Structure formats: C-alpha cells, structure tokens
Amino acid sequence: MLDSIKFKLEVVVPEVEIPKEKWTGRVREVKIGGKGRKEVVVGGATAMPFLDFEGEIPNPPRVAVEVRDDPSGFPPGLLSSWGDDVVNDVGSWAKKAAELGAEIITLRLTSAHPEGQNTGVEEAKSAVDKVLSAVDLPLMVIGPEIADKDNEILVPIADLAEGQRIVLGNCVENNYKTIAAACIAANHIAIAKTPLDINLAKQLNVQVSDIGVPLESILMDADMGALGYGIEYAISIDERLKLAALMGDSVTAVPIINHPGPETWRQKEAKVSEGVPESWGGYDERALYWEELSATSIIHSGADVVTLCHPKAVEYIKSMIAKLMGQ
Amino acid sequence: MALTGIQIYKLLPKTNCKECGYPTCMAFAMKLAAGQEDLSKCPYASDEAKEKLSAAAKPPMRAVTIVTNDHQLTTGAELVMYRHQKKFFNPAPLMVRVKDTASADDLNETVEEVGNYSVDRVGMTFTLDGFAVQNDSGDASTFASCVESVKSKTDMPLTLIATDPNSMSAALEKVGDSRPLIYAATKDNIDQMGQLAKKYSCPMVVKSSDGLDELAELSEKASGAGVEDIILDPGDRDLHNSLVSFTQVRRLALRKFEPFGYPIISFPGEGASSVEEEVNLAAQHIAKYANVIVMDSFSPAIAYNLLTLRLNVYTDPQAPIQLQSGIYQVGSPDEKSPLCITTNYALSYFAISGEVEATGRPSWILVVDTEGLSVLTAWSAGKFDADGIAAHIKQFDAADKVNHNSLILPGGVAILKGETEENLPDWKILVGPREAPGIGGYFRQNAQIWEG
Numbered sequence: 001m002l003d004s005i006k007f008k009l010e011v012v013v014p015e016v017e018i019p020k021e022k023w024t025g026r027v028r029e030v031k032i033g034g035k036g037r038k039e040v041v042v043g044g045a046t047a048m049p050f051l052d053f054e055g056e057i058p059n060p061p062r063v064a065v066e067v068r069d070d071p072s073g074f075p076p077g078l079l080s081s082w083g084d085d086v087v088n089d090v091g092s093w094a095k096k097a098a099e100l101g102a103e104i105i106t107l108r109l110t111s112a113h114p115e116g117q118n119t120g121v122e123e124a125k126s127a128v129d130k131v132l133s134a135v136d137l138p139l140m141v142i143g144p145e146i147a148d149k150d151n152e153i154l155v156p157i158a159d160l161a162e163g164q165r166i167v168l169g170n171c172v173e174n175n176y177k178t179i180a181a182a183c184i185a186a187n188h189i190a191i192a193k194t195p196l197d198i199n200l201a202k203q204l205n206v207q208v209s210d211i212g213v214p215l216e217s218i219l220m221d222a223d224m225g226a227l228g229y230g231i232e233y234a235i236s237i238d239e240r241l242k243l244a245a246l247m248g249d250s251v252t253a254v255p256i257i258n259h260p261g262p263e264t265w266r267q268k269e270a271k272v273s274e275g276v277p278e279s280w281g282g283y284d285e286r287a288l289y290w291e292e293l294s295a296t297s298i299i300h301s302g303a304d305v306v307t308l309c310h311p312k313a314v315e316y317i318k319s320m321i322a323k324l325m326g327q
Numbered sequence: 328m329a330l331t332g333i334q335i336y337k338l339l340p341k342t343n344c345k346e347c348g349y350p351t352c353m354a355f356a357m358k359l360a361a362g363q364e365d366l367s368k369c370p371y372a373s374d375e376a377k378e379k380l381s382a383a384a385k386p387p388m389r390a391v392t393i394v395t396n397d398h399q400l401t402t403g404a405e406l407v408m409y410r411h412q413k414k415f416f417n418p419a420p421l422m423v424r425v426k427d428t429a430s431a432d433d434l435n436e437t438v439e440e441v442g443n444y445s446v447d448r449v450g451m452t453f454t455l456d457g458f459a460v461q462n463d464s465g466d467a468s469t470f471a472s473c474v475e476s477v478k479s480k481t482d483m484p485l486t487l488i489a490t491d492p493n494s495m496s497a498a499l500e501k502v503g504d505s506r507p508l509i510y511a512a513t514k515d516n517i518d519q520m521g522q523l524a525k526k527y528s529c530p531m532v533v534k535s536s537d538g539l540d541e542l543a544e545l546s547e548k549a550s551g552a553g554v555e556d557i558i559l560d561p562g563d564r565d566l567h568n569s570l571v572s573f574t575q576v577r578r579l580a581l582r583k584f585e586p587f588g589y590p591i592i593s594f595p596g597e598g599a600s601s602v603e604e605e606v607n608l609a610a611q612h613i614a615k616y617a618n619v620i621v622m623d624s625f626s627p628a629i630a631y632n633l634l635t636l637r638l639n640v641y642t643d644p645q646a647p648i649q650l651q652s653g654i655y656q657v658g659s660p661d662e663k664s665p666l667c668i669t670t671n672y673a674l675s676y677f678a679i680s681g682e683v684e685a686t687g688r689p690s691w692i693l694v695v696d697t698e699g700l701s702v703l704t705a706w707s708a709g710k711f712d713a714d715g716i717a718a719h720i721k722q723f724d725a726a727d728k729v730n731h732n733s734l735i736l737p738g739g740v741a742i743l744k745g746e747t748e749e750n751l752p753d754w755k756i757l758v759g760p761r762e763a764p765g766i767g768g769y770f771r772q773n774a775q776i777w778e779g
C-alpha cells in the first residue's frame with residue numbers, strides 16, 4: 001500500500017535566519033576572593049543564560065556549598081551524606097566541600113540565631129577562622145537573617161577577613177547600612193536581598209551603592225522558594241532582572257545569587273522520609289532531585305552563583321554547568 | 328504579531344465610503360486592530376489586505392492534538408518566550424519510552440507502573456501523559472504487535488517511533504480510531520511518512536539530522552503536502568545545543584516564521600550520560616521550550632519532581648492557584664474538633680490540611696481570602712490581618728461549628744494574636760507551630776482543649 005505517490009508540491013523554503021537579540025547591556029563582573037585566597041569571577045554576561053550565539057558568557061554560574069556552625073536545622077538525610085564527623089566541624093565540612101568541587105564556601109552562622117543557641121561574636125569569628133584556615137576558596141558569610149544579630153556579628157567578621165573580598169549577607173530593605181559600611185571598610189562584597197520584587201531589588205542596589213559600595217562589589221539575591229514552593233516566582237524574577245540588565249539598566253546589571261540548596265532542604269519533600277505518599281518516590285532520590293531541579297531551574301533563569309547543600313547535587317550541577325557552557 | 332491600526336489603514340481602500348458602518352477607513356482600521364471588527368464588513372478590501380490580516384491573526388504556534396478513545400492531549404499554541412510576559416498555556420506532555428525489543432513481562436510492568444502513576448499536589452491529581460513505543464527490533468510485525476499490546480493495556484496517548492514506513496504502517500493499522508503521534512519523518516522517508524500521517528489523520532514529527540535549515544525544509548514539505556499537525560525535532564540532544572536550538576525555534580515561531588510555527592519534541596535521555604543528567608535535561612526542556620518530552624527513565628521520584636516543576640512553570644503568573652474562602656473539613660469534624668486558620672493560597676492550605684489529616688484528628692480549617700497569597704506574604708501585604716480573620720470567623724459562622732471557641736493561628740503570624748483577641752473577645756487565640764508538620768505534636772500537647 002506504500003507505493004510511493006510523491007508529494008506533488010515543489011517547496012520553496014524560506015531561508016532560516018537566526019534572529020539575534022542585540023542587547024546593549026552587560027552584567028558587571030564581580031571578583032570574589034583574592035589576597036591569598038583563590039579568586040573566582042562571576043557575571044559578565046552579554047546574553048541570556050548560555051545563549052552564546054548572540055553574546056558572551058565569560059564566566060559559568062559558580063557553585064557555592066553551604067556549611068553551618070549549627071547544623072541541627074538540616075535534616076538527617078542531608079547531614080548523613082557528609083558524615084557526622086564532618087558536619088560537626090565547619091572547618092572539616094568546608095574542606096570536604098572543597099574536595100568535592102565547591103568553588104565558594106557559604107558559611108551560614110546558624111548558631112547565632114536568637115531562637116537557637118544565640119551565640120555571639122566570638123563564636124562567629126571562630127567559625128569564620130576555621131573555614132578560612134581550612135580552605136583557600138573564596139568565602140561567603142551569611143548571618144542568621146535577624147537584623148540586629150546580623151549587624152552585631154558580621155561587622156567583626158568583615159575586619160577579620162579584610163581585603164579577602166568575602167561576600168557578606170544580607171543587606172535588606174531596612175538594614176543595609178551597617179553591613180554595607182563594613183563591606184566598604186574592608187573591601188568585601190555585599191549581598192543585597194529583597195523579597196521577589198524587581199523594583200525593590202533595583203531600589204536596594206541603588207541604596208547600597210549610594211552609601212559607597214561600588215556596583216562591582218554587589219551581588220543581588222532576589223530570593224527564591226524551592227521547587228514546588230514558589231520557584232515559579234523566582235524563575236520569573238531572575239529572568240526579568242537579567243533581561244533588564246541586558247537592556248542596559250545599569251543598576252540591575254549585577255550578578256544574581258540564589259540559594260536553591262538551603263531552600264530545598266527546608267521543605268517536606270527533602271526532609272521527610274516516612275509517612276509520605278508512595279507516589280513521592282524513594283526519599284534519597286526524591287530529595288536529591290528536588291535540590292537539583294531547584295538549582296537547574298534557577299541557573300537557566302539567570303543565577304550567577306548558586307548555593308547547594310548535597311554532595312551529589314554539587315557533582316551533578318557542576319557537570320551540567322560545564323556542559324551548558326559547551327565544555 | 329498583531330498589526331497596528333496604522334498598518335491596517337494602509338491596506339484599506341482609503342475612500343471613506345462608510346459601507347462598513349464606520350465614518351472613515353481609519354476608524355474601521357482602529358476597530359480591526361482592537362480585534363472588535365471583521366474585515367469582511369469592507370466590501371472593497373483587497374486580497375492583499377485579506378491575506379495580511381489573516382496571517383497576522385493566525386497564532387504563531389499551532390496547537391497539536393494527540394487523540395485516543397478517551398483522551399485528547401493538546402500541546403503547543405504558546406505565545407511567549409518568558410512566562411512573565413503572559414503565561415505558558417499547554418503543559419508539555421511527559422511520555423515514557425518503551426521498546427519493542429523488551430520482554431513481554433518488562434513491557435507489561437512499565438506500562439502498568441507508568442500508567443498507574445499519579446500524585447496529588449495542591450488539591451489536583453497529576454499523571455504522566457502517555458507512551459512512546461519504539462521499533463527497536465526493526466521488524467514491522469514485532470512493532471505492530473508491541474503497539475497492539477500496549478494499546479490493549481492503556482488508553483493513554485501514544486507516540487510511535489520507527490524509521491521504516493512499513494513498520495509505521497503496520498503499527499498504525501493496530502491503533503483503531505486513535506491518532507498517535509508519528510515519529511518521525513526525516514529527509515529519507517518524508518514522502519511515505521507524510522502519506523501515512525494523512526491517511527490516518529495523525530500528527531507527525533519532522534526530524535532534522537542536520538540543523539535548522541533541514542528542519543524548515545522538512546516542515547514546509549510536510550505542510551505543503553497537506554499534513555497540518557506537525558511537531559518539530561531540531562535534532563539537538565545535549566544540554567547546550569538543545570537549549571540554543573529550542574530557543575531559536577521558539578523565537579522564530581513567535582516571529583511568524585511559518586515552518587517553525589509548531590510545537591517541539593525532546594528526548595532528554597538521548598543527550599544524557601546518566602539518569603541524573605536526563606532529569607536535568609528534562610527540567611531544562613520543561614522551562615525552555617519543549618512541548619512534548621519523551622523520557623527513558625521513570626521512577627516515582629523522577630515523575631513527582633518533573634510534574635511539580637511543570638506545574639510551577641505553567642502556573643499563570645497573574646493568578647496563583649487558590650481556593651475559595653470558607654470553612655473546610657478534614658475528616659468529619661464536630662463541635663469539639665480543632666479549628667485552624669490559613670490563607671487561600673493552595674500551597675498553604677494543602678500544606679496544613681495534609682498534616683492535619685495525618686494526625687487522624689478530624690478538624691475544621693477556616694480559609695481566608697488573601698487573593699492567593701501565602702501566610703507570610705499575605706501578612707506582609709496586609710491581606711491576612713486581625714480584621715480579616717474576625718470577619719471570616721463571623722461570615723462563616725465559626726462559632727456555630729465549635730464549642731471551644733479556640734482558633735489556631737499559623738506560628739509565622741504569632742504577632743496577630745493580640746489584635747485578633749481584641750477583635751474576637753469571645754475567642755481564645757492559639758499560636759500553632761510555624762511549619763505545618765509541627766501540627767501533630769501541637770495537637771497532642773494541647774489535646775485537653777478538644778477533649779476536655
């Protein structure tokens with residue numbers, strides 16, 4: 001039955017001309033590290049993520065790995081992937097993370113949280129010291145995200161690492177002056193964090209730079225929820241910020257940082273191994289994919305730095321980034 | 328892209344004869360541009376005007392439907408590059424590939440497992456969307472009987488994968504009235520595959536093995552021959568190249584490059600060196616422009632992850648998934664049962680109702696209309712406050728439902744306790760845990776309130 005009646009029509013195919021966006025903007029490059037520490041450069045793109053046929057993507061998104069001085073907020077399923085001996089010492093944790101391919105260490109000073117151990121400046125300094133001496137990677141330090149406490153402990157830390165261009169977070173709407181000033185004094189990088197709103201993100205970048213942090217020393221965190229917990233908002237905010245930067249809006253042209261790892265491990269899918277529907281699948285597999293997909297989505301939307309938590313997520317996401325960069 | 332009033336005006340006769348019912352051609356043109364009038368009302372419109380207007384009105388990407396007895400799976404018809412510009416409309420179907428070289432037992436198992444898979448999220452049930460059956464044996468009758476066997480076990484939509492038109496033809500004879508997706512017409516077999524697509528009224532994939540020029544050529548050839556429902560396979564498989572070519576194809580579609588005005592199909596397993604990479608590629612494809620995704624790997628964890636991502640990406644950015652306000656029941660609560668309060672954001676409601684259900688204690692949940700915002704977001708935006716809570720308590724007669732007059736607030740808004748107590752003097756305002764999973768422990772610790 002397949003005796004070939006040939007198609008009669010002669011087709012004239014219009015030639016495929018690949019349309020290229022002619023962006024005028026460029027995301028600033030921010031150098032993290034230095035003065036004895038390894039240096040990584042983030043940002044610099046003149047095109048949307050990985051679209052290197054119409055612009056430059058000089059630096060891949062960088063993978064930071066989160067370590068905590070009080071790990072108790074992380075679920076056992078995550079902690080056991082590092083080992084108890086490792087997670088009870090931030091230095092060992094950072095070292096292991098470096099061995100597994102971390103490009104930046106994110107130290108979250110969870111022990112300082114007023115509702116937790118409520119530790120003070122000395123403990124914070126000692127945690128930072130341990131990480132600084134354990135690894136030569138660039139460092140990011142984030143406080144417990146309680147305004148007064150952040151101010152109290154982050155300022156002495158800024159002094160401790162003077163000149164090493166660590167990333168300090170977070171500067172937020174009503175609490176940016178102290179941390180920004182500490183960054184200026186010790187030549188560090190400030191994270192400007194806003195809750196999923198493009199105008200607030202712009203405004204805070206302006207405020208932080210107005211008091212003297214150069215835009216070359218700002219990373220913006222427009223916040224995110226994990227997969228299933230608001231990631232669609234983060235995807236769109238990151239895309240809009242990146243598009244605005246490429247269209248030439250100078251104040252949004254700073255690299256974007258997101259924390260898909262810690263956002264994921266807060267959520268039930270990554271925390272709970274028993275008593276959940278069978279359709280959620282096996283715990284280890286489900287939790288790891290939850291982190292990977294949160295990271296993958298946000299990396300494709302414009303994140304320039306992502307913080308991850310699970311050793312395997314680091315491996316898979318780094319391999320994915322290398323391939324996206326055409327390596 | 329729609330034409331502006333001025334562009335349309337230039338195509339009209341400009342005689343202002345008024346026969347269309349408007350005083351001037353310009354006035355009529357403005358109505359046309361707004362989509363409020365039809366060009367047929369102007370008796371003097373030229374063929375050129377008709378053609379340009381209908382081309383402009385044509386959607387940039389065709390909707391393609393795969394049909395079985397009970398299912399109609401529509402994909403495509405997307406209008407934007409980025410979801411914030413409008414929204415993504417037709418969630419890309421996720422199919423799972425099976426091969427005709429698999430043993431009957433393996434095939435049965437996969438079809439059963441995938442076919443029965445379903446997961447609930449935010450009050451909705453999600454399933455996978457079908458199977459792609461591949462002629463791996465190269466043999467037509469083996470393929471036909473494999474397709475027949477899959478068809479006998481499931482009514483889910485199918486994609487038929489074969490390079491040999493004889494195999495395709497043999498399989499199509501076994502699918503009855505359903506209209507599976509034919510995969511694929513290539514430069515070597517497009518004549519025969521195209522005939523099959525027409526004979527069986529099936530949608531058909533055109534697959535390029537050599538870049539976008541060849542893809543355009545195949546697409547034009549298929550549509551020129553009368554195949555209307557086309558799906559594109561640009562041929563790129565790896566993370567970098569699939570992102571680039573899918574982006575280019577979507578972009579060209581939106582710019583009305585007609586050969587690309589169709590959905591895209593992807594095979595993440597073919598570009599991946601591990602299951603993890605396949606899943607990452609699938610995630611890329613969900614967000615970046617695939618309209619049908621054929622997976623090689625299946626597990627409940629993979630399915631749950633990908634279906635959740637797809638739900639998120641395809642959510643209308645203007646309208647979070649939300650419920651109506653009201654008092655909801657978990658189990659069969661009575662006047663002694665706990666009463667919780669939350670917002671009408673589906674995620675917030677189902678987080679707490681799921682945990683309440685797991686406690687085994689029947690309960691009431693009062694859902695406040697916060698325009699679909701979560702607890703903390705709504706509180707920050709002034710849409711979940713003491714006045715609103717009091718108003719909802721009254722509107723839904725909560726006092727008639729329970730005799731203990733106590734209301735459990737989410738821990739995240741403990742700050743509302745005082746003011747809510749002022750607004751509701753007869754009520755005892757309790758502060759529950761911050762995260763929903765804490766509710767079980769909270770119920771146990773405070774059991775005397777509901778038992779006493």
Ligand code: B12
Pocket residue numbers: 194195196197200223224225226229230233263647667668669670672674675676678679699700701702703704705706707708735736737738739759760761762763764766
């Ligand atoms: C996604 C998101 C948004 C989305 C909205 C999503 C939505 N539909 O609600 C958008 C982008 C629109 C948004 C906007 C804003 N946001 Co917002 N947003 C988030 C984000 C990332 C996730 C929120 C979420 O969906 N969580 C998941 C849901 C399920 O959580 P939930 O409702 O709280 O429910 C949990 C618990 O409360 C509990 N629970 C729920 N009900 C009940 C009931 C009982 C009885 C109990 C016991 C427990 C319980 O169970 C759930 C799971 O455990 C968070 C930050 C983050 N990473 O969490 C910020 C966050 C909530 N946003 C915040 C802010 C400030 C805003 C804005 C005001 C910013 C601005 N100025 O524009 C706006 C306001 C919106 C407006 N003006 O319309 C702040 C709130 C700060 C605070 N309260 O301390 C947060 C915390 C970010 C931050 N760190 O600053 N946001």
Ligand code: SF4
Pocket residue numbers: 339340341342343344345346347348349350351352355368369370371372
């Ligand atoms: S009928 Fe046609 S030509 Fe006459 S006024 Fe209307 S648009 Fe112009």
